[in-house]
Amino acid sequence: MKGNEVIAEAAIRCGCDGYFGYPITPQSEIMETLMAREPWKETGMVVLQAESEIAAINMVYGAAACGKKAMTSSSSPGLSLKQEGLTYLAGAELPCLVVDVARGGPGLGTIQPAQSDYFQATRGGGHGDYHLLVLAPASVQEMNDFVALGFELAFKYRNPVMILADGVIGQMMEKVRLDDRVPRWSDEDIERISGEWALTGKKNERARHVVTSLELDSYKQEEFNHKLQAKYRRMETEDVRHEELSCDDADYIFVAYGSSARVCQKSVQLCREQGIKAGLFRPITLYPYPRLPLQALARRVKGFLAVEMSAGQMVDDVRLAVNATAPVEHFGRYGGVIPTPDEIVEALKKQIIKA
Amino acid sequence: MSVELKEIIKEENIVYRKTPALTGNVMHYCPGCSHGVVHKLIAEVVEEMGVRDKTIGVSPVGCSVLAYNYIDIDWTEAAHGRAPAVATGISRLHPGKFVFTYQGDGDLASIGTAEVMHACNRGENIVIIFVNNAIYGMTGGQMAPTTLVGQVTSTTPRGRDVKLNGFPMKITELLARLDGTGFVTRQAVHTPPAIRKAKNAIRKAFENTKKDKGTSFIEIVGTCSSGWKMTPVEANRWMVEKMFPEYPLGDIKDI
Structure with a gap:
């Protein structure tokens, strides 16, 4: 199945209640698949094409x-x-799932894949001190897995979760094992899970629920911000995810996520064939970033090459984690161009190995 | 013969009391402002229909952002202009609920034009209460899309000039043209008869939700004595003389 189609199927199967979207390439198949599947007949899930992305996120x-x-x-x-x-x-501390199948920018840019949304995904993106929890799938299987996981984490933290994919992952076809169907939550389930804050209609026995992000008293607003920061620190200890490939004996490490990581798998193989001990460190959560495991590697390797389909965004997090313990360089193709395994190996030789 | 006050305050003598659907919090509105009256009418309708536990309000950005402090129901605040989209999300997933938005002229007719147009065009089963006082109250009296030609505001200090700022937007008439709206009316709350009519309109709109008759849209032409720099009495007079000719009261559409 296509990555985008899998997102739609996984949403239905995990008991999603509502999808609201607006068409844009390269992810339109998500809503198209949902509309063709008519999940409202099967599970009662609502699917609605909004008049804009702004309306969709507000729905x-x-x-x-x-x-x-x-x-x-x-x-x-x-x-x-x-x-x-x-x-x-x-x-307002509301849980939800947002999928970004990224393309090249800035501006209208290109419809080809890119990873230049890293900053807007991991730094909050809008105004104020906040973060989304960001999951970066590197396969169609992970497009499936991260839908249910994304909702689980969104409700665990009462925070929006983003799946940051790109045009490659969204458009490519791979075999996938779909999840078993989970029924949508009943009113009783919602009462049990979110009964303290959800808008279910004010009953006599409880105070009214008000969902808001407004606090006119600065001191209370600061207190609320402390609470948010504590939540992000908790994410950093409990929900950091990454994967290592051939890192155990590696002298050099590629750091890459999403489709760049897929390309780097081949680069690791090419390096090993040439006698260069290379490994791949793949962050799965981009926020919170797997800082500690990267730090641990930094103490014993000779250098890192951050490989991104951007002019250098995630490399900032690599540098912050490595903290000058080992050399860190960046190699990127961008504006919709996908790097080849060979040019990544050449970049490693030129920028890090240098001999 | 003198009568003690406590002899008068008795259950059988009560002719009016605050509806329990109002919280009792002291409202922050300026003297002469229409918002308090409109809040009261919504609270009374919700209480009288016995649907407090089924009603969800969406408050806007503007003076009435704190509406959730005054009507004792479940509420959410929405980003500026986005209330109809937020209400769409609530209503679609809570089909049996009474969902309404409460919006001012800047919120609804300027920054939120797309959201209100499309919610009405889809015929969302919601009630939209639109309070039009021809000015931005909370930010300090700037021009609104509904500001009258020649009206002085802090961003039209020499009066609204159509060459520069265009014309007062009659969004209610525009929305009435959309097939998704079932009931569209314009009311005011400056006299007891007007208040009674406005309340009847709100009641009808909530009743329409039960029948899924499309979007109900109620404009309330209101005053902003602070923004207009008038006394409450002057503001009421100015509203009748200047605003009503531009925004005539009455039902525009009722199917």
Whole structure:
């Protein structure tokens, strides 16, 4: 199946309540698949084409405020439009899932794949001090797996979760093992899971629920920000994910996520064939970033090459983690161009090995 | 013969009381502002229909952002202009609920034009309460899309000039043209008869939700004595003389 189609199928199977979206290449198959599947007949899941990305993320906000599993998807220019909604969702502590199948920018850019949304994904993206929890799939299987996982983490932290994919992962076809169907939450489930805050209609026995991010008293707003920061620190200890390939004996490490990591797998193989002990470190959560395991590697390797389909965004996090313990360089192709395994090996030789 | 006050305050003598659907919090609105009256009418309708536990409000950005402090129901705040999209999300996933937005003229007719147009065009089963006082109140009296030609505001200090700023937007008439709206009306709350009519309109809109008759849209032409730099009495007079000719009261569409 195609990566985008799998997102749609996984949403239905994990008991998603509502999808709200706006067409944009290269991810339109998500809504198209949902509309063709008609999940409202099967599970009652709502699928609605909104008038804009802005409206779509605000429909998600409304649905999420009711304690429902709501999601949207888009691609880079559309994500820029959703940033207002995302900061409100984070500020109101609402759980939801956002999929970004990234393309090259800036501006209207290109419809070809890119990883230049890293900053807007991991740094918050909108105004205020907040973060999304960001998952980066490197296969169609992970497109499937991260939908249910994304909702689980969104509700664990009451925070928006983003799946940051790119045009390669969204468009490519691979074999995939789909999850078993999980029923949508009943009213009782929502009461049990989110009963303290969800909008379910004010009953006599409880105080009214107000979902808001407004606090006019600066001191209380600072207190609320402390609470958010504590939540992000908790994510950093409990939900950091990464994967290592051939790192145990490696002298040199490629650091790459998503489709760049797939290309780097081949580069590791090419290096090993040439007698260069290379490994691959693949962050799976981009926020929180797997800083500690990278630090541990930095103490014994000769250098890192961050490989991204961008002019150098994730490399900042690599440098922060490595903290000058070992050399860190960046190699990127961007604007919709995918690097080849060979040019990555050449970049390693030229920028890090140098001999 | 003198009468003690406590002899008068008795259950059988009560002719009016605050509806329990109002929280009792002291409202932050300026003297002469229309918002308090509109809040009260919504609270009364919700209480009288017995649907407090099924009603969800969406508050806007503007003076009425804190509406959730005053009506004792579940609420969410929305980003500026986005209330109809937020209400869409709620209503689609809570089909049996009474979902309404409460929006001012800047929120609804300027920054939120796309959201209100498309919610109405889809015929979302929601109620939209639109309070039009022809000015931005909370940010300090700037021009609104509904500001009258020649009206002085802090961003039109020499009066609204159509060459520079265009014309007062009659968004309610525009929305009435969309097939998705079922009930569209314009009311005011400056006199007891007007208040009664406005309340009837709100009641009808909520009743329409039960029948899924499309989007119900109620514009309330209101005053902003602070923004207009008038006394409450002057503001009411100015509204009748200047605003009503531009924004005539009455039902525009009722199917």
